[in-house]
Structure formats: C-alpha cells, structure tokens
Amino acid sequence: MEGLLDHPLRETLTRVGGIDRCVSEFIRVTGTLLPERAFTRVVPELLQGGRTRAGTPVRAQLLGSDEACLADNAARLASLGPAGIDLNFGCPAKVVNRHGGGAMLLQDPELVHRIVAAVRRAVPAHMPVSAKMRLGFNDDTRAEDCAQAIEAAGADELVVHARTKVHGYKPPAYWERVADIRAVVRLPMVANGEIWTVEDARRCREVSGCQSLMLGRGMVSDPGLALAIRGGAGIAWSALLPLMLDFWAHVSRRVEPRHRAGRLKQWLNYLRRTYPEAQAAYDAVRTLNDPRQVAAAVFGEAAARIDIPAPRRRAWAEARERDEEVPA
Structure with a gap:
C-alpha cells in the first residue's frame, strides 16, 4: 500500500498486536543496482534486524520486470537481513503497469517464472522468497498458470489478491477463485482482499480454503482487526x-x-x-x-x-x- 502503509504505520499497527509479519511497500527496480540506502529508506526495519520495534518480522517487496536486475537487487537486499523478500505481481497502478511492472506481468506467466527463479537463485536458501499476485490483468483466465509458474520457480509462499487489475479495489473479492488456485498448487497460500471485519475473515477462510490472511485497508481502518480475528477484543x-x-x-x-x-x-x-x-x-x-x-x-x-x-x-x-x- 504505497504512500499509506509505510514504516511509521507498520510501527504503530504492530504494537497493537495480532500480526505475524508485515510486507513493505514496493521498492521499484528499473535497470540499476540500487544503493543500500534505497532499501533502508523504504524499509528502515532493516537497520533493526528486519523487525519493527514490536518484534514483528518485515519482508521487503521488490517490483520490476527485468529478472537479472531484480536478482542483483534481491541479492543486495538479502545482505541487509530482511525477514524475506516478496515480489510484486499485483500492483494495479497505471504508471507501474505502463512500465511493465505489477499486475501487467500476469499476462506473461513465463516471465513471471523467470523473475521468481532468478530471485530465488540470487537469495540465500534460508531466506523466504514470496510473491503476491492478483487474479490477472484484464481477466482471470491465466490465474492458475501464473500461480503454477510461481510455484515451479521455487517460491516459498503465494499471496493472492482476489481481484484482477480491471477490478481494481471495487468489491467484491472473488475468494472462490483463490480456492481454484489452491487446487492446482501445493505451496502455502495467503488470501487477500475485502477483509474488513471478523465476519469477512471467517467467510474468506471458508470460501478460499486459506487459513492465512493478508490484511490491508481493513487493518488500516481497524487497527484491532488482527487481534479480533484471533478472538481478542480489538482496540478501543x-x-x-x-x-x-x-x-x-x-x-x-x-x-x-x-x-x-x-x-x-x-x-x-x-x-x-x-x-x-x-x-x-x-x-x-x-x-x-x-x-x-x-x-x-x-x-x-x-x-x-x-x-x-x-x-x-x-x-x-x-x-x-x-x-x-x-x-x-
């Protein structure tokens, strides 16, 4: 959530509790090897062991379309000690898509595979490499292909935002399509999209089959949502x-x-x-x-x-x- 859920808000929300880990806003890679300060500026948690002050691990997210350049930057980023590296295949922003990044990549599962594979090879084996994708760009016909490409490339986890780029952020989220993807891949999956309440979380788990959930705008709107999903009382x-x-x-x-x-x-x-x-x-x-x-x-x-x-x-x-x- 570029421009909103950044370091100050991560620091605050993780102090409320209930969050297993965070993913940073994306770091754009566009053909150069970024200096270390480019990573620590977006993810200051790298300067404190890859965790927020509350102790919550933070994965750093990269966005780009050049597999070799992404691999080089992932290797440098990994040396700074994040809790993992995440790859963005879901951003719907026009300026990002116009430059071949984010959800645009979902039109080319083979390129998605090459990107994930290159980053996986560049990053130490103990460090998780995950990916976040939407259901597709114009439609969801290649959702399963992209998920299988990500799995075959060696990703450790897949987060699926249950809408296409065309859907944007308009409700509903199509959690049933997450279940379809779960049926064709075996890597751990996380469901994302339109989880605003405890009831939404319950229904998402039921429909998608995913027990792990990623909260975005719902957590920003209700900082106690993660606690409440775990059976707590939220925060007054x-x-x-x-x-x-x-x-x-x-x-x-x-x-x-x-x-x-x-x-x-x-x-x-x-x-x-x-x-x-x-x-x-x-x-x-x-x-x-x-x-x-x-x-x-x-x-x-x-x-x-x-x-x-x-x-x-x-x-x-x-x-x-x-x-x-x-x-x-």
Whole structure:
C-alpha cells in the first residue's frame, strides 16, 4: 500500500498486536543496482534486524520486470537481513503497469517464472522468497498458470489478491477463485482482499480454503482487526490514541512539514469507518494544512511535546532552498 502503509504505520499497527509479519511497500527496480540506502529508506526495519520495534518480522517487496536486475537487487537486499523478500505481481497502478511492472506481468506467466527463479537463485536458501499476485490483468483466465509458474520457480509462499487489475479495489473479492488456485498448487497460500471485519475473515477462510490472511485497508481502518480475528477484543479509541500520537511523532521526524498533515488526515479517513471519534477528528482537520494545527486538533497539548531534531530541520530547509527532494 504505497504512500499509506509505510514504516511509521507498520510501527504503530504492530504494537497493537495480532500480526505475524508485515510486507513493505514496493521498492521499484528499473535497470540499476540500487544503493543500500534505497532499501533502508523504504524499509528502515532493516537497520533493526528486519523487525519493527514490536518484534514483528518485515519482508521487503521488490517490483520490476527485468529478472537479472531484480536478482542483483534481491541479492543486495538479502545482505541487509530482511525477514524475506516478496515480489510484486499485483500492483494495479497505471504508471507501474505502463512500465511493465505489477499486475501487467500476469499476462506473461513465463516471465513471471523467470523473475521468481532468478530471485530465488540470487537469495540465500534460508531466506523466504514470496510473491503476491492478483487474479490477472484484464481477466482471470491465466490465474492458475501464473500461480503454477510461481510455484515451479521455487517460491516459498503465494499471496493472492482476489481481484484482477480491471477490478481494481471495487468489491467484491472473488475468494472462490483463490480456492481454484489452491487446487492446482501445493505451496502455502495467503488470501487477500475485502477483509474488513471478523465476519469477512471467517467467510474468506471458508470460501478460499486459506487459513492465512493478508490484511490491508481493513487493518488500516481497524487497527484491532488482527487481534479480533484471533478472538481478542480489538482496540478501543482511548487505547489507540496514544499509539496514533507515536505515529505522528514518526511522521514528524521522517516527513517534510508540508506533507505531514496529509498523512494524518489520510489515516483518519480510514479510521472513521470504525471509530465515531475518528469521524469527529477528521471533520475538525479536513480543511487544515498546518501540521501544528492538525496535531493540536487531534492530540491536544500532547502534540506540542514532539521535538524534531535540529539536523533534520536544517536538512529540510537546505533541500527546499536547492529545490531538491526532501530527505527522509
């Protein structure tokens, strides 16, 4: 979930609990061997043993279409110690698909096989290599072919988002097609798509036959969803609010000031699906752009105690003066 479920949100959601592991947002590979900082910028957990502060393992995800270049980057990434490497065959974004990445690759099972095989060969045998795919691009006629190609190439696990690229994120998710894929491959599978509630999780498991589930927007909207699926009580707004303040502290240290308000409003927009308090907070900040005003409206006086290190403030100011990309 590029631009949303990044490091600060992973840190927060894994502290709530119930999550076995995370997969990072994708790292785009486009013909060059990336420097180590390109990986640690997207996956800072690589600097802390490949885990969030709560101890949850994080797999780093790569996206691209050049098998040799992906293999080279996977080898470098593996040397940094992620909990595994995931390959993206599911992104529906037009700009990604236009450059031959993400779900576009599902039109060519042979290329999918070559990519997975090349990465598997490049990565130490003990390190898991997984893949995430949609049911297809224009339709789902090659779903089984792609899954079999991924299995034959040596992947350790397959996540299936139960929609095609054309479906986008429109409900429903076609969990029954995940069951069809399970019938033709033997590698461990994970079902994904339209899991917003405990009841959705129950039905997805029943229809797909997968006991393992990947949560995306449902977890962002309801941070206690994983706990609730495991039989727990979820998390109340009063308990979530301090974790949100911690999220805001991470955002304040990593995100340039003019973009901070949008990050908090973006999450509140999802949270209001579950919490009436989030709806009230979103209404209060919807038209605000000053991060201090937004934080004060949501967190009150506690927001003022968050301090941004002086070197980071100077780096932002210098980057703006040079009209360069603001450092993370």
